């Protein structure tokens with residue numbers, strides 16, 4: 001895998017100025033939009049759904065990376081594709097027939113990925129890895145932005161990177177939660193490819209510069 005990617009998490013954007021924040025990401029060195037969908041069941045928070053993603057898609061000039069924190073995500077794959085998802089990731093913990101759910105995502109024309117909660121062993125992915133465009137490792141308990149990064153993530157990345165290399169795959173590793181300038185380089189050195197950052201970017205006074213700095217740190 002060549003260059004490392006930054007995906008600003010729209011969860012931390014200013015929803016009353018969403019178009020402005022989307023344009024900022026368009027103009028920035030960031031690579032994807034990271035979009036968190038929460039249902040109040042799988043995680044104890046509710047974020048936004050299809051109408052908001054459809055509105056984002058109208059202005060976004062970069063791929064939409066849609067992270068589904070919902071129970072039985074297989075019910076909504078077609079609808080997320082329709083409103084503009086390019087990459088769809090589903091939690092290992094949220095869907096009984098993971099292989100079938102990933103096939104559904106592929107069949108609608110999106111790239112498919114699996115997300116693991118903080119303490120779900122990476123070994124559960126051994127057999128499904130060849131079907132994963134990407135694996136997202138949560139580095140916090142999912143549901144809320146602005147939480148503290150959990151350092152167990154580094155060893156989890158290393159284990160997963162070894163599994164990917166051992167199978168000669170080019171599956172991407174994405175990290176989500178508490179990412180900032182203090183851990184970005186170490187995350188990439190451990191073997192990750194895509195960093196999601198919400199609060200660190202959107203709470204900074206110069207968001208374009210913050211993204212530029214983050215990108216420089218991992219290039």
Ligand SMILES: O=C(CO)[C@H](O)[C@H](O)COP(=O)(O)O
Nearest residue numbers: 142143145146177178198199
């Ligand atoms: O998936 C998420 C929460 O479940 C968010 O993407 C994550 O919280 C990013 O936010 P921050 O960078 O503020 O930690």
